[in-house]
Amino acid sequence: MKSPTLLSILLFATTALRAEPADVLLAAATDTELQPLIAQLGSPHTETRAAWQFWTGTLDGKKVVLTRTEGDPLNAVAATTLAIRRYSPRLIITFGTARPHDPALHAGDIVVSGKFAAFDGIVSRVTPLDGGVASATWYRLPHLLATAGEKETPAYSFPADSAALAAAKSLQSAHGKVIPGVLGSANQVNLEADRIAWLHQTWGTSCEDGESAHVAGCAQLLGVPVVGLRVIQSADGKPDAAAEKIAGETARQLLEAIK
Amino acid sequence: MRYLTLLLLLAVTLRAAEPVDVLVQGAENLEVQEIVAGLRDAKKIQIGRFSFWTGRIGPHRVAVQLTGQALLNCTTSTIIGIEEFSPKLIVNQGTSGAQAPYLTLHDIIVGRGAIDYGNFTTPPKAAGMGSDPLHWTPVPQGLRNLTTGAFETFPHGFAGDPAALAVALRTRNPMGRVFAGIIGSAHEVNLEMDRVRWSHQTFGMDVEEMESGHVAAIAHAYGIRYIAFRVVSDAPYEGVPFYALAARATGLFTVNFLENLPPLPATP
Numbered sequence: 001m002k003s004p005t006l007l008s009i010l011l012f013a014t015t016a017l018r019a020e021p022a023d024v025l026l027a028a029a030t031d032t033e034l035q036p037l038i039a040q041l042g043s044p045h046t047e048t049r050a051a052w053q054f055w056t057g058t059l060d061g062k063k064v065v066l067t068r069t070e071g072d073p074l075n076a077v078a079a080t081t082l083a084i085r086r087y088s089p090r091l092i093i094t095f096g097t098a099r100p101h102d103p104a105l106h107a108g109d110i111v112v113s114g115k116f117a118a119f120d121g122i123v124s125r126v127t128p129l130d131g132g133v134a135s136a137t138w139y140r141l142p143h144l145l146a147t148a149g150e151k152e153t154p155a156y157s158f159p160a161d162s163a164a165l166a167a168a169k170s171l172q173s174a175h176g177k178v179i180p181g182v183l184g185s186a187n188q189v190n191l192e193a194d195r196i197a198w199l200h201q202t203w204g205t206s207c208e209d210g211e212s213a214h215v216a217g218c219a220q221l222l223g224v225p226v227v228g229l230r231v232i233q234s235a236d237g238k239p240d241a242a243a244e245k246i247a248g249e250t251a252r253q254l255l256e257a258i259k
Numbered sequence: 260m261r262y263l264t265l266l267l268l269l270a271v272t273l274r275a276a277e278p279v280d281v282l283v284q285g286a287e288n289l290e291v292q293e294i295v296a297g298l299r300d301a302k303k304i305q306i307g308r309f310s311f312w313t314g315r316i317g318p319h320r321v322a323v324q325l326t327g328q329a330l331l332n333c334t335t336s337t338i339i340g341i342e343e344f345s346p347k348l349i350v351n352q353g354t355s356g357a358q359a360p361y362l363t364l365h366d367i368i369v370g371r372g373a374i375d376y377g378n379f380t381t382p383p384k385a386a387g388m389g390s391d392p393l394h395w396t397p398v399p400q401g402l403r404n405l406t407t408g409a410f411e412t413f414p415h416g417f418a419g420d421p422a423a424l425a426v427a428l429r430t431r432n433p434m435g436r437v438f439a440g441i442i443g444s445a446h447e448v449n450l451e452m453d454r455v456r457w458s459h460q461t462f463g464m465d466v467e468e469m470e471s472g473h474v475a476a477i478a479h480a481y482g483i484r485y486i487a488f489r490v491v492s493d494a495p496y497e498g499v500p501f502y503a504l505a506a507r508a509t510g511l512f513t514v515n516f517l518e519n520l521p522p523l524p525a526t527p
Contacts, residue, residue: 051403068403070410073334074330074473075401081334120446122448124454125451130452131452133392133451133454135392146327146335187375187378192389193385193388194388197386
């Protein structure tokens with residue numbers, strides 16, 4: 001298997017199936033977050049696959065690819081998997097807005113990913129009919145990461161890349177504090193204060209969005225470093241275009257800060 | 260060592276094998292065991308963390324895939340399975356919890372529909388006002404239609420392929436009964452009977468599990484035919500706890516299904 005000829009054949013085949021590798025994959029939920037960055041791309045190019053879209057080009061001298069996650073775990077993981085296979089990024093930046101779980105956070109603050117928690121896993125307690133539903137008594141169900149050798153590895157959280165996190169922590173924002181924390185995600189909009197407090201306490205989440213921790217979990221499955229940032233939006237659950245715009249600007253700053 | 264590293268990287272990124280007719284998925288080892296045993300000319304392929312076994316069952320070229328459990332694993336691995344093997348049909352099968360009292364251990368639900376039921380928006384409630392899951396509003400899975408640009412939602416989930424459904428309903432389950440029904444997916448194990456009843460009433464769900472609704476969405480995005488089978492491995496109305504070996508029933512049923520399924524036409 002170490003024959004140079006075989007290696008050449010494999011390299012040729014790879015070139016045919018894969019695009020030129022990217023330095024960074026930038027993943028975000030909305031066009032408001034993505035389009036300002038797409039508009040700045042040098043040598044822009046667009047590709048699609050099934051329901052997912054990819055914009056490639058250069059930003060700040062780096063080869064980048066951007067994809068739209070649609071703000072939910074399924075689309076985010078699908079788009080991330082396709083992007084990793086096609087563009088082999090060395091780093092993923094997941095960015096956007098989030099609703100606060102930590103009462104110390106305020107609108108405009110930016111949480112950077114100390115780590116990620118996909119908090120959608122639950123096991124409820126055995127309760128008979130007419131016994132009610134008590135979400136505050138649910139147990140956490142970890143993600144059982146597929147592991148080579150037909151094994152599973154339970155994970156309650158996913159790590160961020162330490163060098164990229166250090167760069168993220170060094171960012172300055174005119175809109176609020178930059179704080180390391182736990183980026184939580186699920187396809188949920190939680191507006192019950194008691195449940196938000198329970199999530200914060202049980203999962204340790206600083207904030208919630210629709211996809212960041214799932215992107216991080218996918219990155220871990222496929223062995224790609226990841227970092228995330230979330231601009232805290234108003235807590236009413238409604239889309240916040242101003243916060244989305246800040247998220248795009250901050251992702252651009254992070255891209256510049258990463259060596 | 261440098262060549263070895265390169266080759267390992269290439270192994271992840273290159274298409275691993277010839278296209279197959281059917282991609283057959285299970286989330287756990289027990290769920291793929293009987294099907295792998297049923298393969299002729301079986302060959303194992305490892306792609307990153309994910310294991311595949313190719314071979315033939317009946318007239319079909321088949322890749323059996325161990326997807327791992329729940330959305331994160333099954334979405335990642337399904338994309339890899341589709342991109343590597345270009346299947347004409349995806350069969351997602353395994354174990355599930357009954358959501359309706361008529362079902363018992365070893366019964367099989369053939370999915371006339373598969374839905375992601377775990378997504379929701381809660382009404383606002385102030386501190387001290389509690390949490391009320393039975394009044395959360397479901398959020399349907401959506402997919403971008405890149406032709407129109409619209410983000411389309413699927414509040415009733417995704418329909419099973421009618422031809423595959425018809426064959427499955429004529430296929431023998433060696434360990435129980437077979438019904439057409441609705442399969443619901445979320446990263447949840449619901450043992451509160453009021454929520455089980457709510458899922459059945461709200462989505463028409465017959466069983467709950469963790470993958471088929473997600474894989475259905477991906478198959479829809481790619482335009483690939485899709486069917487899901489779920490054996491009842493726990494029946495909370497009867498107090499039957501999870502019985503992992505029930506996976507044998509759906510594995511054997513899937514082998515019978517593939518033997519009954521006529522050759523699939525070439526995809527356009």
